[in-house]
Amino acid sequence: MPSYVRAGSLPHKRHIQFRRPDGGLYAEELFSTKGFESVYSLLYHLRPPTATLEVRAWDRPAVQLEPNEPLRNRHFKTAKIQTGGDAIDSRRALLGNDDILLSIAQVERPMEYWYRNTGGDELLFIHHGAGVLETPFGELAFRAHDYVVIPTGTTYRVLPASPTRMLVHESRGMVTIPRRYRNDFGQLEEHAPYYERDFRAPVLKAPVDARGEHEIRVSNAGRTAIYIVQNHPCDVVGWDGYCYPYAFNLEEFAPITGKLHQPPPAHATFEAPGAAFCAFVPRLFDYHPLAIPVPYNHSSVDCDEVIFYVSGNFMSRRGVEEGSITLHAAGAPHGPQPGAVEASLGAKSTDEIAVMVDTFKPLSLALSALEVEDEQYYRSWIVEEPARSG
Numbered sequence: 001m002p003s004y005v006r007a008g009s010l011p012h013k014r015h016i017q018f019r020r021p022d023g024g025l026y027a028e029e030l031f032s033t034k035g036f037e038s039v040y041s042l043l044y045h046l047r048p049p050t051a052t053l054e055v056r057a058w059d060r061p062a063v064q065l066e067p068n069e070p071l072r073n074r075h076f077k078t079a080k081i082q083t084g085g086d087a088i089d090s091r092r093a094l095l096g097n098d099d100i101l102l103s104i105a106q107v108e109r110p111m112e113y114w115y116r117n118t119g120g121d122e123l124l125f126i127h128h129g130a131g132v133l134e135t136p137f138g139e140l141a142f143r144a145h146d147y148v149v150i151p152t153g154t155t156y157r158v159l160p161a162s163p164t165r166m167l168v169h170e171s172r173g174m175v176t177i178p179r180r181y182r183n184d185f186g187q188l189e190e191h192a193p194y195y196e197r198d199f200r201a202p203v204l205k206a207p208v209d210a211r212g213e214h215e216i217r218v219s220n221a222g223r224t225a226i227y228i229v230q231n232h233p234c235d236v237v238g239w240d241g242y243c244y245p246y247a248f249n250l251e252e253f254a255p256i257t258g259k260l261h262q263p264p265p266a267h268a269t270f271e272a273p274g275a276a277f278c279a280f281v282p283r284l285f286d287y288h289p290l291a292i293p294v295p296y297n298h299s300s301v302d303c304d305e306v307i308f309y310v311s312g313n314f315m316s317r318r319g320v321e322e323g324s325i326t327l328h329a330a331g332a333p334h335g336p337q338p339g340a341v342e343a344s345l346g347a348k349s350t351d352e353i354a355v356m357v358d359t360f361k362p363l364s365l366a367l368s369a370l371e372v373e374d375e376q377y378y379r380s381w382i383v384e385e386p387a388r389s390g
Contacts, residue, residue, distance in 0.1 A: 002177070002188075002246060003196045007138060007204040008238030014042055031153065031243055033174060041241025043136055046207050051230035058217055058224040063093045063101065065364035068304075073332045075377035076369045078104045078308075079323035086111040087158035088217070091168055093366040095306060095327065097359060099172050099274030102306065104323075104368075107131070107164040111157035113215040114233055117150070119222075121175040122168065123270065123277070124148040125355050127310060127323070129164025133157075136236045137244045138202030145250040145310070145353065147269065149175050151243050155216060155233045165323075167308050169357065172221070173273035181268075191256075193267075198252035202245060208232040250353060255283040260291055264305075264356065276303075278356040282312070284349050293344040297335030303358040304329050312352035319380060326377070327363060338383045 011018035018026045027048040032040035068074070076094065083090045083106040091103040107129065126146040133140040133148060135156045142148050150156060152174070158164075169175075181192035188195055210232040218225045248269075256266040267278040285293040305328040309320050318337050320326065328334040336344075 002199040004240070004242055005201045005244060006238075006240040007202075008044075008236065010042075010044065010238040010240055018044060020046065026237060031151075031241070033151065033153075033243055038174070039242040041137070041239055041243045043236050043239040045136075045231070046209055046235040046237065047211070047231045049136075049229070049231060049233070052227055053213060053230055054228040056226050056228075058219075058226045060217075060219070060224045062222060063096065063366065065093070065096050065366055066370075067364050068327070068329055068362060071329055071331055072378045073329055073334055074327040074365075074369075075319065075374040076325045076327070077321065077323065077372045077374060078325055078369075079321065080372045081106075081368055084108045087160075087164075087166075088115050092368040094325065094369040095363045095365060097274070097361040097363050099361055100272065100357070100359060101168075101170040102325075102357070103168040103170070105166050105168055107158055107160045107166065110159040113217055114155050114157050116153060116155045116216055116218045117170065118153050118218060118220040120152050120171040120173050121272065122150040122152075122170055123175050123272075124150070125167040125169070125308070127165040127167060127308075129160060129162050129166075131158060131160035131162070131164055133202075133245060133247075134159055134234065135202055135245055136233050137239055138204035140200065140202040140245055140247055142247055143249065147248045147250075148245065149247075149270070150245045154245055156245070167355070169272075169275075169277075171272040171275065175270050175272045175277075178268050178271050178276075193254045193256055193269075194248065194252055198248060200247045204236065204239070205234070207237050208234045210235070250279055250281050250355075253279055253281050255281050257284050258286060259288045260286050261293070261295060262286075264358070267356075269355075274360050276358045278358075280352055280354045280356070282349065282351045282353070285347055292341055293347045293350070294336045294340050297333060299333040300328065300330055300358070302330060303360050304363045305334075305356065305358050306363070307354050307356045310353040310355065312350065312354075314352050314354065319374065319377065325369075330362065332378070334381075337380050 027045040090105040130143045216227040270277040309324040
């Protein structure tokens with residue numbers, strides 16, 4: 001987590017009596033990760049969050065994935081995917097493995113229920129739109145080009161202020177700041193491309209004192225349920241700790257540049273078990289007089305590389321558009337397409353915005369991705385030789 005946060009009313013010690021104005025006890029909740037051995041927060045509810053009236057089945061369709069066979073580089077034009085609804089039912093799975101699932105969602109209406117993913121952290125990237133993530137920790141406003149990190153087990157709902165297109169990463173573990181950016185005390189170091197003040201925490205509102213029937217849909221690694229609870233999830237009077245949802249906008253990302261081309265690790269934003277995340281934002285190009293601005297050819301022999309193209313001019317890649325996703329598979333070299341190197345020479349800067357995730361297990365494909373695939377993408381590196389006369 002970026003840092004310690006304290007909000008609302010709290011007792012002076014944890015695990016002691018903390019009473020409401022009517023003399024009753026507030027209900028303390030430890031919101032912990034990895035048992036009791038990693039980051040956690042303490043929340044104080046008007047009433048216990050454990051009061052469950054009913055548990056019933058949630059008939060949520062399972063995600064079906066097929067191997068990337070034949071193994072090849074692929075291009076998916078996700079803007080063509082017609083989706084709509086709330087932030088959960090509008091998700092269309094694209095790519096996934098045992099560590100992560102990537103989906104696209106077009107959020108057009110607010111969630112009328114709450115959602116809790118207890119199988120791992122979620123990382124939302126907001127392509128277009130704006131709104132509020134409502135949680136027991138408070139309200140977290142989001143806008144275009146935000147990353148929104150939602151810790152596993154967080155009860156939330158998304159309330160869009162306008163139609164919101166997002167890329168959803170469902171991790172099987174914790175989404176964290178890369179270790180090399182943090183000192184021994186967890187503070188971001190001077191060389192990091194962002195600072196603690198760049199991260200936005202939820203704003204705690206007045207507790208909602210509403211007893212009744214509140215629906216929470218729960219998922220965990222394919223298992224699902226619907227809980228009907230008695231007390232409103234946002235009846236929190238105060239909380240503190242290191243585990244909470246937060247947002248970070250790409251406008252705040254300070255790209256690392258150099259004399260020669262900087263490889264993807266220089267653009268790292270987050271990491272998770274089996275995955276590394278990067279962001280490519282408007283920046284100055286390399287300053288060596290003979291520098292080649294576009295990336296060099298490379299073989300990522302131990303990972304699959306996924307790039308989501310957000311906006312701007314992607315000079316190393318042809319045929320992509322806003323919302324495109326390229327999958328460059330381990331075992332298939334990739335790099336600038338024909339003409340891109342020469343065309344880039346002399347360029348001083350780029351206006352491109354893209355976000356990337358590398359996965360260290362092979363990614364499989366969902367039907368939603370295959371339906372919008374540019375099936376000839378793997379041929380886009382072919383150099384057409386001019387015809388010879390005579």
